[in-house]
Amino acid sequence: MATSTIGERATTIDVRRKRFSETYIGEWITTTDHKQLGLMYLITGFFFFVVGGMEALLIRTQLALPNGKVLDPDTYNQIFTMHGTTMIFLFVIPVLSGFGNYIVPLMIGARDMAYPRMNAFGFWLLLFGGIFMQSSFLFGQAPNGGWFMYAPLSELAAGHAFQATPHMNADFWLLGTTLLGISSITGSLNFVVTVFKLRAPGMSINRMPLFTWMILVMSFLLLFALPSLTVASVLLLLDRHMGAHFYQYGSGGDPLLWQHLFWSFGHPEVYILILPAFGIVSEILPVFSRKPIFGYTFIAWSGVAIGFLSFTVWAHHMFAVGLPSIAQAFFATSTTLIAIPTAVKIFNWLATIWGGKIRFNAPMLFALGFIAMFLIGGLNGAALAVVPFDYQITDSYFVVAHIHYVLFGGTALAVFAGIYYWFPKFTGKLMDDRLAKWHFWVTFIGLNLTFFPMHLMGILGMPRRVYTYPANLGWNDLNAMASVGAFIIGVGVILFMINIIKSLKAGQAAGDDPWDAYTLEWDTTSPPKKYNFLEIPVVRSRRPFYDKKYPDIADWKNVIKH
Amino acid sequence: MSVAHGEQVRVLEEEHGQVGERSLNWWGMVFFIASEALIFANLIAAYLYLEIRNNNDIWQLPHSNLFLPLLNTAILLGSSVSVHFAGTGIRKGNVRQLIIGLSVTIFLGACFLVGLAYEWTSLIADEHFSISSSIFGSAFFTLTGFHGLHVTIGAIFLAVCLVRATKGHFSKQQHFAVQAAEMYWHFVDVVWLFVVTLVYFVPLFR
Amino acid sequence: MVSQEQKDHVEQQVVDEQEEDAGVSSPDTTPTPDSALSDDKQESQPEAATTGGQQQAVRTGKRRGRARGRLVNAEEVMPKPSLWPLAVAFSIAFVLFGVIAGLVVLVIGVILLVASIVGWILERR
Numbered sequence: 098m099a100t101s102t103i104g105e106r107a108t109t110i111d112v113r114r115k116r117f118s119e120t121y122i123g124e125w126i127t128t129t130d131h132k133q134l135g136l137m138y139l140i141t142g143f144f145f146f147v148v149g150g151m152e153a154l155l156i157r158t159q160l161a162l163p164n165g166k167v168l169d170p171d172t173y174n175q176i177f178t179m180h181g182t183t184m185i186f187l188f189v190i191p192v193l194s195g196f197g198n199y200i201v202p203l204m205i206g207a208r209d210m211a212y213p214r215m216n217a218f219g220f221w222l223l224l225f226g227g228i229f230m231q232s233s234f235l236f237g238q239a240p241n242g243g244w245f246m247y248a249p250l251s252e253l254a255a256g257h258a259f260q261a262t263p264h265m266n267a268d269f270w271l272l273g274t275t276l277l278g279i280s281s282i283t284g285s286l287n288f289v290v291t292v293f294k295l296r297a298p299g300m301s302i303n304r305m306p307l308f309t310w311m312i313l314v315m316s317f318l319l320l321f322a323l324p325s326l327t328v329a330s331v332l333l334l335l336d337r338h339m340g341a342h343f344y345q346y347g348s349g350g351d352p353l354l355w356q357h358l359f360w361s362f363g364h365p366e367v368y369i370l371i372l373p374a375f376g377i378v379s380e381i382l383p384v385f386s387r388k389p390i391f392g393y394t395f396i397a398w399s400g401v402a403i404g405f406l407s408f409t410v411w412a413h414h415m416f417a418v419g420l421p422s423i424a425q426a427f428f429a430t431s432t433t434l435i436a437i438p439t440a441v442k443i444f445n446w447l448a449t450i451w452g453g454k455i456r457f458n459a460p461m462l463f464a465l466g467f468i469a470m471f472l473i474g475g476l477n478g479a480a481l482a483v484v485p486f487d488y489q490i491t492d493s494y495f496v497v498a499h500i501h502y503v504l505f506g507g508t509a510l511a512v513f514a515g516i517y518y519w520f521p522k523f524t525g526k527l528m529d530d531r532l533a534k535w536h537f538w539v540t541f542i543g544l545n546l547t548f549f550p551m552h553l554m555g556i557l558g559m560p561r562r563v564y565t566y567p568a569n570l571g572w573n574d575l576n577a578m579a580s581v582g583a584f585i586i587g588v589g590v591i592l593f594m595i596n597i598i599k600s601l602k603a604g605q606a607a608g609d610d611p612w613d614a615y616t617l618e619w620d621t622t623s624p625p626k627k628y629n630f631l632e633i634p635v636v637r638s639r640r641p642f643y644d645k646k647y648p649d650i651a652d653w654k655n656v657i658k659h
Numbered sequence: 660m661s662v663a664h665g666e667q668v669r670v671l672e673e674e675h676g677q678v679g680e681r682s683l684n685w686w687g688m689v690f691f692i693a694s695e696a697l698i699f700a701n702l703i704a705a706y707l708y709l710e711i712r713n714n715n716d717i718w719q720l721p722h723s724n725l726f727l728p729l730l731n732t733a734i735l736l737g738s739s740v741s742v743h744f745a746g747t748g749i750r751k752g753n754v755r756q757l758i759i760g761l762s763v764t765i766f767l768g769a770c771f772l773v774g775l776a777y778e779w780t781s782l783i784a785d786e787h788f789s790i791s792s793s794i795f796g797s798a799f800f801t802l803t804g805f806h807g808l809h810v811t812i813g814a815i816f817l818a819v820c821l822v823r824a825t826k827g828h829f830s831k832q833q834h835f836a837v838q839a840a841e842m843y844w845h846f847v848d849v850v851w852l853f854v855v856t857l858v859y860f861v862p863l864f865r
Numbered sequence: 866m867v868s869q870e871q872k873d874h875v876e877q878q879v880v881d882e883q884e885e886d887a888g889v890s891s892p893d894t895t896p897t898p899d900s901a902l903s904d905d906k907q908e909s910q911p912e913a914a915t916t917g918g919q920q921q922a923v924r925t926g927k928r929r930g931r932a933r934g935r936l937v938n939a940e941e942v943m944p945k946p947s948l949w950p951l952a953v954a955f956s957i958a959f960v961l962f963g964v965i966a967g968l969v970v971l972v973i974g975v976i977l978l979v980a981s982i983v984g985w986i987l988e989r990r
Contacts (some may be wrong), residue, residue, distance in 0.1 A: 320697075350797070668936070
């Protein structure tokens with residue numbers, strides 16, 4: 098319209114149409130804000146946790162009674178493969194990166210991550226990677242070779258005599274993990290540079306909160322371990338589609354090459370999954386014991402030691418394949434060595450609690466549960482490092498019990514602890530503590546009922562991943578117990594979801610600092626403004642917010658050496 | 660989580676141009692290249708693992724013509740010099756030197772790729788030596804192919820820089836893309852030294 | 866919101882830093898693990914490390930008038946929203962799906978990928 102008056106023009110400027118990035122949906126899908134992305138990571142991770150949990154319930158239903166026929170064998174293979182893959186790649190890593198994304202910049206007093214757009218890129222890659230993997234169910238061709246996709250089970254072997262996986266099952270897994278791998282690489286690049294370069298004035302590297310330390314170590318592990326998986330996947334894809342022979346014994350290749358490459362990624366990977374959980378617990382315990390963390394330096398550097406050692410232990414997954422005995426001795430030794438820094442952490446946590454004024458809120462309960470359960474998982478892990486014992490029970494349910502004590506009893510409990518701890522910061526509302534305690538006890542009982550019997554099943558000879566079992570092997574009661582326990586865990590998860598929804602709708606206002614905490618993320622509003630801090634805080638000790646709240650007894654006044 | 664208009668935050672003084680201070684992007688590039696280097700380390704480890712498992716006499720190329728790989732090595736090392744020339748140019752603010760250096764580097768990179776393609780086609784067509792013909796074929800084509808892929812990516816990266824340089828995007832202060840491309844190109848060259856040694860020269864000493 | 870006392874507190878720090886900068890060239894500017902040891906020696910002057918927080922200033926690339934600390938509009942220092950990360954991520958997923966689904970999907974994916982990467986590079990220039 099050519100005849101618009103000046104007055105009209107002024108109105109159009111005043112109420113100009115919103116840009117896409119200002120609409121509600123547009124804000125979320127174009128965001129480069131580390132807090133929004135962190136929440137998106139957490140929500141996505143939790144969604145896949147529910148998916149993976151349902152897969153677990155299907156497995157336990159199939160195994161509840163002898164000669165079960167709930168699933169057919171091929172579907173069963175797909176379900177247990179996708180259960181492991183989903184939980185590891187789509188639940189634990191995203192949730193931990195979510196915490197890292199939200200908390201680390203706040204903790205170190207930065208306004209955002211180093212590369213905001215790359216941060217968003219990593220998240221979207223994760224989401225599409227997850228959808229990509231799960232969409233394989235729509236084709237009826239979900240990966241079915243186990244979460245470590247051993248060759249030659251995963252071989253297509255075009256133009257060769259055998260076809261172990263003639264369809265696209267393994268391709269979905271290989272390409273999906275590649276996508277998730279790129280996502281993790283961008284995420285960890287971002288963490289490393291953020292932690293190294295964007296710390297607030299005065300926050301030297303040995304004043305960083307321990308969660309930040311552990312995220313830093315995790316990022317280095319991801320950067321240096323994921324290439325092995327990428328290479329292994331590329332070689333397998335070449336085998337499957339270009340007729341290469343890397344994993345085919347008959348043509349001079351070697352299936353063990355897959356195992357070496359996979360586990361030299363896979364073992365650092367399990368520390369990637371547990372180290373940030375250590376960090377979460379190291380943040381929660383001092384706050385709820387009203388004491389500074391005991392042995393900060395030891396906890397931090399034992400994390401680094403675990404990181405280094407984790408690259409030297411991979412072949413303990415392969416004791417049964419006939420390694421030379423010198424190699425077995427080496428890997429058994431290095432695996433036992435890694436128990437030392439881990440035990441250092443456990444003792445430091447216990448010393449942190451010792452003599453503290455403990456408050457048994459939900460985060461503390463989950464953190465304490467973490468220590469107990471992780472200790473069990475760690476101890477039977479050390480047992481698995483003993484080669485003759487490993488010969489007996491490798492690939493049995495004992496190993497399944499071990500991984501679940503470490504990853505569910507360990508990481509998942511720490512993740513719940515973290516959510517209860519930081520939820521007030523995310524939303525400005527407190528979670529219902531009573532319901533949270535119910536959640537804790539239901540989960541705790543459920544997980545022990547599910548996973549403890551698995552030790553016994555393993556010792557009684559039940560192999561992992563079996564489709565079903567006859568009634569006369571003495572495994573019936575234990576399997577029934579485990580299945581009941583799995584459903585109890587499911588009830589716990591439902592309680593948790595109810596709690597989240599209830600607290601979002603009608604939670605008590607939390608205030609900026611509900612726990613009287615020590616670190617910088619509480620030194621801002623809940624939820625924080627986009628820019629986090631009006632002024633970048635200046636750090637003078639390991640507990641900057643404590644110093645600010647209690648200037649008379651501030652750490653930097655009392656402590657000679659920090 | 661929206662930002663109200665007019666809210667003000669305090670930013671600290673920048674410390675630009677301080678000696679020894681690297682930019683954020685530089686650090687990101689370093690760690691990215693480290694991760695990439697680990698990909699090659701794993702590939703080389705797989706190559707050596709299979710070499711040790713197999714008989715020595717199947718672990719070499721059907722011909723022993725070293726002329727082409729030596730020429731390619733010379734080309735790639737030369738391109739390292741020229742990309743350094745380009746980088747020094749822009750660090751002094753000389754855009755013309757940058758453009759010349761980048762053009763020469765891209766040309767040399769293309770020559771390298773042509774040489775590689777020529778070698779591949781002659782191997783496949785004349786010697787019937789392919790990725791599926793033997794385990795050494797698989798290892799050889801994967802390792803050199805992976806490196807060739809990285810050269811291609813690096814050349815595209817340089818070409819983007821060249822286009823932007825002709826449009827005047829770079830100055831003495833603002834030229835991180837060039838620096839990153841230069842780092843990446845040097846990295847690709849160093850990797851080639853490992854590849855060429857393992858694939859062509861080690862079999863000579865058996 | 867920051868209370869007046871807190872603001873005063875930080876102002877005090879700022880003054881301290883200026884005094885120190887006159888004599889000491891700040892030693893903690895490249896905080897790598899190596900510098901963890903030297904940090905112990907610097908205990909008497911904990912405000913010397915001033916590496917963090919200036920990234921926004923670097924990004925905007927302008928000279929600052931005052932010696933230390935400057936009030937700016939919040940929107941100026943925060944990263945701007947962008948749709949390109951989503952586009953690039955989607956294209957990569959599409960390309961990899963093309964590896965399974967066939968050449969047509971693959972070609973479409975590559976075109977999408979190139980377009981979205983170009984979009985990312987050209988954004989905000």
